[in-house]
Amino acid sequence: MRVIDRKAGAGARIETVIGAGLFDFGHRDGDAAQALLQHPLGLTVLPDSSVVVADTYNGALRRYDPATGTVSTLARDLSEPSDVLLIDAAEAAPTLLVVESAAHRLTRIPVPARLAGELVDGGAHRTRRPVTELAPGELRLEVLFTPASGQKVDERYGPATWLQVSASPPELLVTGAGDGTDLDRALTLAADVPEGVLHVTAHAASCDADPAIAFPACHLNQQDWGVPVRIAADGARKLRLPLLG
Numbered sequence: 468m469r470v471i472d473r474k475a476g477a478g479a480r481i482e483t484v485i486g487a488g489l490f491d492f493g494h495r496d497g498d499a500a501q502a503l504l505q506h507p508l509g510l511t512v513l514p515d516s517s518v519v520v521a522d523t524y525n526g527a528l529r530r531y532d533p534a535t536g537t538v539s540t541l542a543r544d545l546s547e548p549s550d551v552l553l554i555d556a557a558e559a560a561p562t563l564l565v566v567e568s569a570a571h572r573l574t575r576i577p578v579p580a581r582l583a584g585e586l587v588d589g590g591a592h593r594t595r596r597p598v599t600e601l602a603p604g605e606l607r608l609e610v611l612f613t614p615a616s617g618q619k620v621d622e623r624y625g626p627a628t629w630l631q632v633s634a635s636p637p638e639l640l641v642t643g644a645g646d647g648t649d650l651d652r653a654l655t656l657a658a659d660v661p662e663g664v665l666h667v668t669a670h671a672a673s674c675d676a677d678p679a680i681a682f683p684a685c686h687l688n689q690q691d692w693g694v695p696v697r698i699a700a701d702g703a704r705k706l707r708l709p710l711l712g
Contacts, residue, residue, distance in 0.1 A: 606706060608706050
């Protein structure tokens with residue numbers, strides 16, 4: 468897991484806090500330098516100044532304690548948690564509000580009384596996505612979305628789609644990083660960065676298509692991808708990701 472030191476201004480420093488490699492993902496607790504996560508996304512700070520991380524592909528909430536430099540597991544068996552927020556912090560029993568992206572729901576989890584959590588030694592293994600070989604230079608990213616049966620793309624309140632793209636390390640993307648409303652985008656990959664991870668998040672709003680329904684039900688479809696890539700001269704120049712509707 469990496470953090471950005473914004474205090475450095477234009478020369479912002481990116482520092483690896485947990486783990487070391489880009490491709491050796493897994494679920495392992497203990498010393499932060501040896502701990503393993505899979506596509507960590509949202510985080511929140513607990514009253515004791517430790518940090519809870521939404522470990523998306525491990526389906527877990529992990530706790531990083533900067534005082535001891537260790538990582539533990541607070542909760543498991545979640546459905547791709549992508550964000551977490553501490554609520555009721557001033558109460559006797561504070562709660563973590565978790566976004567379970569794959570289940571499209573918010574889940575409340577009490578903050579454990581024993582904050583150390585359990586220690587998991589799941590070992591290292593490949594991320595569930597294989598490494599994708601891509602050619603340096605221009606790459607076409609396409610997020611494919613088809614509304615579920617009986618629904619249509621809804622644009623009554625503005626653009627129905629949203630796309631965010633970033634990379635680890637950031638130097639992998641020469642152009643194309645940032646937010647936009649189109650689900651397809653031209654990216655430029657650096658030729659001198661041999662490997663990395665493309666982080667893609669897409670949203671698409673859809674509503675009941677039947678005009679006879681006075682108050683149609685609407686849905687926000689969301690997907691997050693962490694795509695490990697390797698730069699190769701004969702690699703693909705198009706990357707297609709399906710957003711399930």
